[in-house]
Amino acid sequence: MERGRLTKKERHELILSEVRRSASIRISKLARRIGVAGETIRRDLIELGEAGLLNRTYGGATISLVTSEPAISERGLTMVEERARIGRGAAGLIEKGQIVMIDGGSTTYEVARNLSQLARNLTVITNSTGVASVTGANPTFRVILCPGTYDSREGSVLGEDTVEFVRRYNADIAIIGASGLTVDGPNDMITGAAAVKRAMISRALSTMLVVTNDKFGRASLERVCALGDIADIVTDDEPQVELRAAIEEAGTELHVFAGN
Incomplete structure (x- = not known):
């Protein structure tokens, strides 16, 4: 389904939702799910990575998750x-x-x-x-x-x-x-x-x-x-x-x- 009219914020929310659901995900899969070009997803991942909201990997992303904390x-x-x-x-x-x-x-x-x-x-x-x-x-x-x-x-x-x-x-x-x-x-x-x-x-x-x-x-x-x-x-x-x-x-x- 074509979802190219989504705002950047809506795309970012969808990307974070998909990454949380899958723990890690490929750019190509995100592009298909959201209905936009892979280059658009790549730019979104860069922005989300700079905001500390996920970890970028080669060809995809994983969620940035704190699993422990010092006393x-x-x-x-x-x-x-x-x-x-x-x-x-x-x-x-x-x-x-x-x-x-x-x-x-x-x-x-x-x-x-x-x-x-x-x-x-x-x-x-x-x-x-x-x-x-x-x-x-x-x-x-x-x-x-x-x-x-x-x-x-x-x-x-x-x-x-x-x-x-x-x-x-x-x-x-x-x-x-x-x-x-x-x-x-x-x-x-x-x-x-x-x-x-x-x-x-x-x-x-x-x-x-x-x-x-x-x-x-x-x-x-x-x-x-x-x-x-x-x-x-x-x-x-x-x-x-x-x-x-x-x-x-x-x-x-x-x-x-x-x-x-």
Whole structure:
């Protein structure tokens, strides 16, 4: 069937869908499926590859997939300046007296650390022992730590008890991190962590995603939500063109706190 009238964005979505379905696929097969010339597909694959959304191979492509992630203690040693800028920027967007849910992660910890230096009279609900500890040092904060099964690699509690506990509360904002961010939305390598993020999103009036630029274009095991479910993305650098366009189309506000 001839599909040459598709827009570039529609072609890209179809290509990504086909690559995900097949894990890897040839240019010739993509051209037949989508109904355009092989050269058009080749150009599309170059753009998608530059955006980090797939890996180009000789004559085709494979999906770019994150299959593992270092422990939080190891992640805390990388992208230090970038996470510090994100932490300061995100903390500045939180208003006094708000109820804030914060999930576990090295970047969300930086947000919590910066929040703890401000007298904001916040109520903080978290599944992270690190976030609870650093925010609990602020006497104007009320900190509620979720129950659950402790994951030492993540420094957080996870599981059904955690999710059910989160669902008891209402919040003004949920601050979440992610293993990766693509045009499909934020994703996470750990199923239990993704479940907690979704629970927080469902109970908050607004959601803020905090991610360093190395997460752009990375796809991992589980999709957390759509870009349209995120009100604000706070990061340290501009996303690739394809991802930036998807963020704008979703109506999500992008806050970039870049270095000098």
